[in-house]
Every structure is written in structure tokens, then in C-alpha cells.
Amino acid sequence: MKVQWQGQSLRLRIDEAELQRLRDGGEVENRSRLPLGDDCMQRLRLDGAGSAAMTGTVNDWCLVMPRAEVEAYVGRLPCKDGLGYDLAVAGGGALRIDVEVDVRDSARVRGKARR
Structure with a gap:
């Protein structure tokens, strides 16, 4: 999983193998070991909820995505x-999170991109 974070915008890009892991009930994670001695981890998983939610702590969080939305996206x-x-977010405003499957990897696995 590739993570891009700037201000209140977060972009998570996964490949087809990671997408399949999610669909099979697993998690996808990105872990960074920081010089301060702590790890920082971002995770994705699916569940049957109707809306996305973030769980965990500042250094170890998980974006839980609705399985139905992800399956529709796969199509x-x-x-x-x-x-x-x-x-x-607390105090007003929002964190924008975009989750994408790498289009080049997807085209390689699935065939030509749809328009």
C-alpha cells in the first residue's frame, strides 16, 4: 500500500494482490519504523457496515471500508x-480519504482500462 498524506487529504493506493487480500477477509498494512523508536502503521480492512470508519490510535489506525462499496468498485x-x-474530525471539518487500486497493475491483471 502506498500512502500520500498532506493536510486533511489522505490517498491510499493498493495493488490487485492487496485488493484480493481484502476481499478474502484479510488486512492490508503499511508500517514505517521511525527513528524515535515507534512504528507508524496504516491498515485497511472490509466489513459489512454501511459507511467507512477509522479505528485505532494516531500511530496505528485502520480504515474500515464497506464491503459492498468495494465490491461495486471492483466491477x-x-x-x-x-x-x-x-x-x-473533532472540532469540525473532515479528513478526506481516497482509496484506489493502481490502474496500471489492474490493467495488467484485468485487461484494458474501461472509460
Whole structure:
């Protein structure tokens, strides 16, 4: 999983193998060991909930995505768009999270991109 984070915008890009792991009930994670001695981990998983949610702590969090939305997205692959979530934050505002499957990897696995 590739992670891009700037301000209140977070982009998570996964490949087809990671997507399959999610669909099979597993988790996808990105772990960074920091010089301060702590790890920072971001995880993805699916469940039957109707909306996305973030669980965990600042250094170890998980974005839980609705399985039905992900399965509908899989039906559109390969494509450049992804799934987007606006999660409310304390004090107002939101964290925008975009989750995408790498379009090049998806085209390689599934065939030509759809328009």
C-alpha cells in the first residue's frame, strides 16, 4: 500500500494482490519504523457496515471500508477513479480519504482500462 498524506487529504493506493487480500477477509498494512523508536502503521480492512470508519490510535489506525462499496468498485476496474470518504474530525471539518487500486497493475491483471 502506498500512502500520500498532506493536510486533511489522505490517498491510499493498493495493488490487485492487496485488493484480493481484502476481499478474502484479510488486512492490508503499511508500517514505517521511525527513528524515535515507534512504528507508524496504516491498515485497511472490509466489513459489512454501511459507511467507512477509522479505528485505532494516531500511530496505528485502520480504515474500515464497506464491503459492498468495494465490491461495486471492483466491477469497474481497471479505472482511474477510486473510493472517497470524508470522515468528520473533532472540532469540525473532515479528513478526506481516497482509496484506489493502481490502474496500471489492474490493467495488467484485468485487461484494458474501461472509460
